[in-house]
Amino acid sequence: MLAINSDAESTAVPAPLVSVRNVQKTYFTRQAPVQAVASASLDVARGEFVSLLGPSGCGKSTLLMMIAGLEQPTGGSILLGGTEISKPRRDIGVIFQDATLLPWKSALDNVLFPVRILKLPIEAYRRRALELLNMVGLSGFEHKKPSQLSGGMRQRVSICRALIHDPDILLMDEPFSALDAITRDQMNVALSEILETYKKTVVFVTHSIREAAFLSDRVVVMGGRPSTIALDMKMPFQRPRRFDIEETPEFAMVCRKLRLTIEEAHQGPLSGQTSANETRAGETRAGTIE
Amino acid sequence: MTSTGLASTGIGTETGAIIATAAPQNDDGLTNLRGIALPLGLAAIVLLGWQLAVTLGHISPVILPSPISITRYIIAHYDILLMHAVPTTLESAAAFVLATLLGIALAILITYSRLAREALYPNLVFFQLIPKIALAPLFIIWLGIGSQSRITFAVFIAFFPVVIATTAGFANVDKGMLRLCRALTASEWQIFTSVRFPAALPHIFSGMKIAVTLAIIGVIIGEFITAQAGLGYLIIFATARADTEISMAAIVVLCVCGLLLYGLVALGESIANRFYSADNS
Numbered sequence: 078m079l080a081i082n083s084d085a086e087s088t089a090v091p092a093p094l095v096s097v098r099n100v101q102k103t104y105f106t107r108q109a110p111v112q113a114v115a116s117a118s119l120d121v122a123r124g125e126f127v128s129l130l131g132p133s134g135c136g137k138s139t140l141l142m143m144i145a146g147l148e149q150p151t152g153g154s155i156l157l158g159g160t161e162i163s164k165p166r167r168d169i170g171v172i173f174q175d176a177t178l179l180p181w182k183s184a185l186d187n188v189l190f191p192v193r194i195l196k197l198p199i200e201a202y203r204r205r206a207l208e209l210l211n212m213v214g215l216s217g218f219e220h221k222k223p224s225q226l227s228g229g230m231r232q233r234v235s236i237c238r239a240l241i242h243d244p245d246i247l248l249m250d251e252p253f254s255a256l257d258a259i260t261r262d263q264m265n266v267a268l269s270e271i272l273e274t275y276k277k278t279v280v281f282v283t284h285s286i287r288e289a290a291f292l293s294d295r296v297v298v299m300g301g302r303p304s305t306i307a308l309d310m311k312m313p314f315q316r317p318r319r320f321d322i323e324e325t326p327e328f329a330m331v332c333r334k335l336r337l338t339i340e341e342a343h344q345g346p347l348s349g350q351t352s353a354n355e356t357r358a359g360e361t362r363a364g365t366i367e
Numbered sequence: 368m369t370s371t372g373l374a375s376t377g378i379g380t381e382t383g384a385i386i387a388t389a390a391p392q393n394d395d396g397l398t399n400l401r402g403i404a405l406p407l408g409l410a411a412i413v414l415l416g417w418q419l420a421v422t423l424g425h426i427s428p429v430i431l432p433s434p435i436s437i438t439r440y441i442i443a444h445y446d447i448l449l450m451h452a453v454p455t456t457l458e459s460a461a462a463f464v465l466a467t468l469l470g471i472a473l474a475i476l477i478t479y480s481r482l483a484r485e486a487l488y489p490n491l492v493f494f495q496l497i498p499k500i501a502l503a504p505l506f507i508i509w510l511g512i513g514s515q516s517r518i519t520f521a522v523f524i525a526f527f528p529v530v531i532a533t534t535a536g537f538a539n540v541d542k543g544m545l546r547l548c549r550a551l552t553a554s555e556w557q558i559f560t561s562v563r564f565p566a567a568l569p570h571i572f573s574g575m576k577i578a579v580t581l582a583i584i585g586v587i588i589g590e591f592i593t594a595q596a597g598l599g600y601l602i603i604f605a606t607a608r609a610d611t612e613i614s615m616a617a618i619v620v621l622c623v624c625g626l627l628l629y630g631l632v633a634l635g636e637s638i639a640n641r642f643y644s645a646d647n648s
Contacts, residue, residue, distance in 0.1 A: 086624060134568045145550055146578045164552075169549040177543040181647035193561065 093247065094121035094158060098282075099292050101152035102139050112303035113139045116153070119297055119309060123245075125336060126272065128289035130335060131299035132343065137282045138250050140299070144280060145171050145248050146340040157246070164332045167195055170239035170277075172249040176231035178223040179264060182208060184230075186218040195242055209237040213267055213272065213354045229260040233267065240275055249281045253288070266320065267292055273317055290328060291318065300333060300342025306343040310334065410480070432612045440616045448601075448620045455586055455597040456624045458514050462521030463582040463628065467575055469522060470529025478537040478563075479555075491530060499524055505589050512593045525578040532574025538568025541588025567642045572636040579628050587621070598624070 102114040114136040121127045130139040142148040144155055146165040155162045159170075170191075178187045188206040192199055210219055213233040224229050232252060239247055253261045265288055272279065283289050289296045290312060298308040312331065314322050322328055414434050414631070420426050421433035428436065442450060476483045503520055510516035540563050547556045590599025599619045605613035 079392050146548055147546060165550045167552050169550070171547065173543055173547065175543050177541060177547050179544070179562065179565075181643040190561075194548065194551045222645060252555055 078243060081264040085320050092159070092222065092270065094123040095121040095280065097140070097144065097153075098156070099153035100140065100143060100150045100155060102136065102143060102148065103151045112144075114150075115301070115303035115305050116296060117299070117304075117306050118153075118173050119306060121278060122281060123268075123278055124276055126281065126292060126294045126298045128281045128293040129299055130286065130289040131304070131339060132284055135299045135301075136304035139297045141248050141250050141280060141282045147171075151198055154316075167242065168244045169246045169248060170244035171243070172232075172235055172239045172252045174249065174251045174255055176228075176235040177221070178231055178234055183217060183222055183331070184226065184234045185221045187234055187239050189222070190238060191242045198243065206237065206241055208307075209240055212271060213237060226254050227260075229264060236271065238358055240271070245278060247277045247279045249279065251282050251284065254284065261285075261288070262320070266306055267294065269316075276365050286332050286339075287323065290314075290335065291320075291323060298338045298342065301338055305342075308335070308338040317364070383632065391626065399512050403447065412611035428514050429609065429611060435637055436612060437615045437619060440612050441619060444591055444616070448598075448616060451596055451598050451601045451617065451623055453585075454514070454594075454621050455590065455599065455621070458518050458597070459521065459579075459588045459624070459628060460582045462518045462525060462631075463575075463579045464524035465518070465580045466522045466582055467529050470526045470574065471533050471571065473526070473530045474512060474537060475479050477558075488534075491527070500588060503592055506589070507593055517586050517589030517594070524585035524588075525581035528570070528577040528581070529574040532570045532577075535569060536570025537563055539570065540566045565566045568639050569644050572632065572639065573633075576629065579632050580625065583621070583625050590609075 096115055097119045100114060100117045101112070103110045117136075117140055119127070129140060137284045139148060143150050144162065146162045149163070152329060154241060157166070178184075179190065182190070185203075185206055186263060189199060189202060192206075207216075207219060210216060213236060215233055215237075218226060218230065223234070226234065232255075236252070240245045269292060272354070281289070281292060292314045293312050293365060295304055296308075296310050296312060298310070299305070300307045310331075313327060389569075417431075418433050418435060421428055421431060432440075473487070477488050478484075483526075483601040506516045506520040506523070512518055526589050544562050545558065548562060553561075584595070587599040587602075594600040598621045601617040603613050605611070605617065
C-alpha cells in the first residue's frame with residue numbers, strides 16, 4: 078500500500094533534518110499480526126513544527142516513537158541528518174503525555190535529570206535550568222516536588238527537562254491531552270513562546286485539530302486502518318501567533334479541511350454524524366475529535 | 368515485636384509486607400495523643416490485671432511471676448541480662464544485614480535475568496512451604512555450634528520477605544519513566560541507581576522490617592538448640608530449672624532488643640524518606 082503523499086506540492090527545501098521513508102510498523106501478537114502503520118513518508122525541515130494529527134489508534138504515536146528510536150520500523154527507514162535512526166539519540170528530546178517526573182526530586186532536579194544521565198556538568202546547566210523554569214512561569218517553584226505542582230505545571234517541568242540539554246529535535250506525544258481545556262490553551266501559547274526563544278525542530282502528535290492548526294507550520298493527517306498519511310498541509314498563519322488567529326475565517330477553513338480529511342480517511346459510522354456537526358460549527362471553530 | 372506474629376511463617380510474609388507499611392500519619396495533635404494513649408492504656412490495664420491475679424493468689428508466682436517481681440529482677444540483675452543480650456542482639460543484627468543484602472541481591476537477579484526469574488523464583492516460593500524452623504538442628508550439624516550456624520540459620524529464615532518486597536518494588540517502576548530513560552540513552556546501571564532503586568525503597572524497607580523480626584526469631588531458635596550465652600540460652604537454662612522469673616526477665620529484655628533493632632530500621636527509613644519521599648519535608 079502506498080502513501081498518499083502531497084510532498085510534491087511543497088517547494089523544494091534544503092535537505093530535510095528528519096526524513097521518514099515508506100515506514101511500516103507491524104506488531105506481531107500471539108493471535109495475528111497487527112499493522113499499526115501501513116506506509117508513511119514525510120520530511121521535516123530544520124526549525125519546522127510538524128503535527129501528526131489523527132484519532133486515537135491511528136499509528137501517529139507509533140510513528141513518533143519510531144522517530145525517537147524507541148520503536149523499530151518493520152519496513153522503510155527514518156533518517157536524521159542523513160543517518161538512519163536505530164536507537165535513541167541524545168540530540169532528540171522526547172515529551173510524553175504524562176510528565177513522568179521523579180516524584181522525590183524537586184522541579185529543578187527533574188529538569189537537570191538528563192544532565193545527570195548524559196554526564197554533563199551539573200553546575201554549568203543549573204543556570205540554564207532556572208532560566209527555563211522562569212521562562213515557563215515556574216520561578217518560585219524550583220524546589221517544589223511534583224506532588225505540589227498542578228498537572229499543567231508538571232508538564233511545563235517536563236518541557237524544560239526536554240530542552241535542558243539543547244537537543245535539535247523535540248518529539249511531543251500528545252503532551253497536553255491529559256490537561257483540562259483551559260490549561261491546554263495556556264500551554265499552547267506557552268509552547269509557541271518557548272519555541273520563539275529556543276528555536277527547535279518539532280514533531281508534535283495530537284488528536285486536537287485546533288491545537289495542531291494553532292501550533293504547526295505543517296499538519297500531517299494520519300488515518301485509515303492500517304494507517305497511512307492522508308494529507309500533508311502547510312498552515313497559512315504568520316508567526317508569532319496569538320490566540321486571536323483562531324477567530325479568523327481562515328483558521329476555520331483550515332480546521333474544516335483537516336476535519337473532512339480525517340473523516341474521509343476513516344469513513345467509519347461516525348462520519349455522517351460528525352459532518353453534520355461540522356456544518357454547524359464550521360464558521361467559527363472546530364473542536365477536538367474524540 | 369508487634370509484627371513478629373504475623374510474619375513468623377514464610378507464607379504470611381507477603382501479607383506481612385503490606386501490613387508493615389507505615390500507616391499514613393495524621394498530623395492532628397489530638398489524634399496523635401490518642402494514638403499513644405490508647406495502646407498504652409490497654410497495656411497498663413492488662414499489666415494491672417496480671418499483677419492483681421498474682422498478688423491475690425489466683426496464679427502461683429512460680430507459674431507466672433508478677434510484673435513487679437519481673438521488673439525487680441531486671442533491675443537487680445541487669446548486668447547478667449545485658450551480658451546475654453549483647454550476643455543475641457549482635458548476631459540478630461548481623462543476620463538481618465546479611466539477609467537484607469542477600470534478599471536485595473536475589474531481587475536484582477530475578478529482576479534482570481529472565482532465567483533466574485523463571486527458574487529461581489518459583490523454587491524460592493516453594494521453599495517457603497518447608498517449615499524452616501524444623502531445619503534448625505541441621506544447621507548445627509552443618510556449621511557447628513558457633514555463632515556462624517545461628518547467624519546462617521537466621522539469614523535463612525529472614526531473607527525471603529526482602530526478596531519478595533524488593534522484587535515487587537523493582538517491578539513497580541513507572542513504565543513511562545523507563546521509556547524516558549531509554550529516550551535519554553541511559554544505561555541499565557543509571558536506570559537502576561536513579562530510578563528503580565529509589566522507587567523501590569519503600570518496598571525494601573517494609574521487607575526489612577519483617578526481616579529484622581525474623582532474624583531475631585532465627586537467632587533465638589539457634590540459641591535454644593546450642594549456645595553458651597545469649598537470651599535464648601538464658602530462657603532455656605532458666606526454664607529447665609523452672610525459674611520463670613529469669614525466663615520472663617529475659618523475654619522482656621529480648622523485646623527491648625527487638626524494638627531497638629526495629630527502631631534502627633525505622634530510623635533508616637525516615638532518613639531515606641528525607642531524600643526519596645514524594646512530599647516536601
